[in-house]
């Protein structure tokens with residue numbers, strides 16, 4: 414009989430606002446952003462093996478195994494701890510790639526948290542966040558596991574509670590390159606810092622919006638079509654755009670017509686990552 418292994422969730426995130434307030438000497442940008450998760454997830458399975466090899470059961474099309482963030486996260490854990498075992502990783506991919514929903518980063522964070530548990534490594538959440546940052550700026554929030562006001566390059570967190578609204582996400586048919594947006598000469602890099610209270614009062618600006626709209630006309634179209642129903646925003650550097658709704662009914666009224674034309678998702682904002690409910694039930 415084949416063994417049944419646990420499935421670990423890797424949720425998507427949204428940036429409910431994003432301000433660029435400076436730039437470090439290494440080129441990375443200093444941000445103020447608000448992260449919230451949505452109940453749309455990739456699912457990962459980790460099967461222990463008797464040798465020391467890390468492998469992917471079903472590598473993602475177009476992503477060489479050694480570049481996959483789950484592979485790199487597992488390898489980093491082995492390097493850091495000297496752990497000698499291996500693992501086969503299986504990814505059930507649902508999150509669109511290059512959509513600004515942080516799918517690859519979330520897969521990496523789930524790998525760090527799950528293998529820390531399965532391999533009994535005993536690393537603290539703080540340490541896993543530091544390791545995650547070496548894989549990408551968006552990895553630490555998924556290890557943190559709670560909605561947050563974030564500063565630094567997006568890795569210094571303060572827990573916040575954000576209304577858990579219904580959300581419609583549209584994925585325009587393009588892949589936005591985060592690096593390209595952050596290297597644009599037209600990017601606003603000197604926004605004034607604001608306070609959490611300003612965000613709560615309605616400051617939802619995303620400083621990447623102007624550059625992304627100009628370079629990617631389909632993002633511009635998605636924003637215009639979604640804004641007929643509610644305030645439409647860009648997550649991260651895109652390509653995904655989203656709008657919040659107070660009721661499921663209102664969200665469906667937007668989702669139904671838009672989903673005929675756009676790759677779209679009807680989901681809910683969540684303040685606690687399902688990764689930790691999964692860990693506690695491990």
Ligand SMILES: C[C@](O)(CO)[C@H](O)COP(=O)(O)OP(=O)(O)OC[C@H]1O[C@@H](n2ccc(N)nc2=O)[C@H](O)[C@@H]1O
Nearest residue numbers: 440441442518549550551552566567591592595649650
């Ligand atoms: C835009 C956000 O999605 C907001 O959550 C993230 O800051 C991006 O996070 P990410 O996709 O994990 O990005 P990384 O893979 O670390 O970085 C991609 C590229 O974006 C630029 N980058 C990223 C994050 C940051 N705070 N400043 C930057 O300038 C860097 O040129 C970097 O080479």
Ligand SMILES: Nc1ncnc2c1ncn2[C@@H]1O[C@H](COP(=O)(O)OP(=O)(O)OP(=O)(O)O)[C@@H](O)[C@H]1O
Nearest residue numbers: 481482510511512513514515516517518520551649
């Ligand atoms: N497990 C993975 N899942 C998705 N992409 C991965 C993975 N591992 C590596 N990648 C690479 O990372 C790139 C970005 O993918 P991802 O889905 O994380 O984009 P994103 O949602 O725009 O991320 P972010 O919001 O962090 O910029 C992909 O095009 C792919 O080449």
